Each structure stands twice: as structure tokens, then as C-alpha cells.
Amino acid sequence: MVNTESDPRFQRSQQAILSAARELLLEKGPVAVTHAQVAERAGVGRATVYRHWPRADELLAEAMATVPMPLLANPTIPTRQWLTRELTTLARQLELDDVRAVATTLASTALWDQQMDARRAQFATILADRLAGALATAQVRGEVSLAMPGRDAAALLVGPIYYRCTIEHGPADSTLIETSIAAIGTWTAR
């Protein structure tokens, strides 16, 4: 790959593959980002996709890092139900082998790869900011009285799902999700 990076055809096919991966990710979700589907969408041979990204999870990581991340992006009211919905979506995605591979590759590769570390930091900051923002607003609105700093919400809400999926390899069910939502503060019954 190093030898051919300056070749304009190499760069063109790389861009076409990445665009195709992003489109598939946005239209059909992470499961659609396979070598076969990306090759078909990009109009290149499957071998070309393999040459650029030997591993599908790394192509998915690249695509994920460069599309807008919808997770926790648009809070709705009631906040508690919104959290349940968003965290359930996250749990279902982390049960997919490819997404789990991206998440764990991100954490481990970030230890020695600066580019991956920047993505890890970006991902962590976005989730922490969104949760802190939504919960601060919910508190002002009287929906919840937070039991901890809003910046801890990501670790307390996403952490259990992440551990369940990547270390325990089990399903993050609604009991786990609801327990963690109850943990972050006192929710007003409505």
C-alpha cells in the first residue's frame, strides 16, 4: 500500500471505496459495510477493496469516523424515554460483530496509533458532551435531579453496555439499561 499511495488511480479508488462505505453506513447501518457490498457500490472489484482495507472493521471504523454520528444527537422529551431508546439502539449495534470489532479496535489501536487515538478522543468527547448537555437541560426542566456531575453520565450509561457487549459478550438487556438510567439521578415521575 505504501508504494502505491502516490498513484492517482490508487487514491481515486480509495476515495470511491470510502464514499461507498459511508453511503452504505448511513443508508443501511454498520452491517452493510462488507467488502462485497462496498465493492458493488463503489464500482470496483472486491480485490481492490481488500487491497485498500484488508479488514472490514477497519474500513467501517474509517467510515464511522467521517460520517455524522446520530447516537444521542437529538434529545427529545421526556428525556428518560429518549435515553432508553438511544441506549437500546447502541446496545443492539454493539451486539453486531462488526461494530464490536470497531469499538474494541478503537480502544486497543488508539494506544499506539495517533490517528486512531484522535478518533477515540473525538468519539468519547461527543458522547460525553451530548449526554451532559441533554441532562443539564433535563435538570433545568425539572425532569431529573442528577446524582453526579453530568460529565460522568457517559461512563455510567454507556460503560455498562460497553462492558457487557465487549467483555462479557452478552446482550445488554432492558434491566441493565434501566438500572443505569436510574443510577444517574432521581427522576421525577410524570
Next chain:
Amino acid sequence: MVNTESDPRFQRSQQAILSAARELLLEKGPVAVTHAQVAERAGVGRATVYRHWPRADELLAEAMATVPMPLLANPTIPTRQWLTRELTTLARQLELDDVRAVATTLASTALWDQQMDARRAQFATILADRLAGALATAQVRGEVSLAMPGRDAAALLVGPIYYRCTIEHGPADSTLIETSIAAIGTWTAR
């Protein structure tokens, strides 16, 4: 490495290195498991250690998988203080680069390596069993009324620390730890 695995000298030096790594891990903790210290303890050259385990985190993972894990092994009363102590120890260890590397390598390599997957499963089961057992006893003793199944305790208590250390790369402080301990049930004041 594949070519020399049948060589008895290769196997002897591998065993010596692994024994040295285990000794250092038990005596001085994960930070001591470096190529240099392991070589010295095993009485082999540093290059020999690199030949067997090019990466120190993989040698540490191997050593960790084959020594008794003290984490959460011996519950004491009051259970709540014991949890605080054990989870704080875990948090301090996961802040070390090498331990974080082992934890994240375990999760990502387990996806395609059966041996690593067995270690991941073993590690997850031990922690979940120990926590479930200690909390069941604490509940019988009247120390706590659990808000969730005991098998969820590992994800709810270890998950936030794991996420904070591996994804957010920040310190898992006492607020985070105490919030997660409070989350698993109603603790009786004493």
C-alpha cells in the same frame, strides 16, 4: 517463532520467561512486567524475550491469565467499603498503560483468537461470579437491597471504570465509583 517451536531450548526459554513474568506480576504488579525486567529475572537476553513476545502487553496478558486473580476474591464486611476499595484498586491498575493494553487487547483479539476469547470469558465469568456472590451474601446480611439481578453487578460496577479508562482515557475517580456502587441497590446506613 513457528519454525522453532519444536526446539526444546526454545520451549525452555519460553517457560523461563513466562515464570519470570508471573513472579514479577505477583511481587511487583503489572508495571514490572517489562522486557528488561523479565529478561533479567529469567536469566536470558532481552532479545530472547522479544523473540518470544514482541509485545510486552501480550506477555503480560499471558502471565495474567495464568496467575490467580486477586481482584474481588476475598469479600470483607462492610461490603460497601470492600467494593470501594476493590474498585479503586481496579481503577488505579487500568490507568497504567500496560494494563489498559491488556484489557483492550483481550477484548479486540478475542474476536478472532479462540485462546484469547477463552481468557476473556474466564475473566468475565470470575468477576461476575465474585460480585454476584458477595452481593447475595450482603443482601442476606441486610447490608443492601439490590435493585437488579446480581449478575448485572459486574457490568454496572466495572463497566463505568472500564469505559472511563479505555475509551475516555481519564481517571476513574471516587465520584464515579461511588455513584456506581449506589446504583446497584439501596445500602443500609450503619
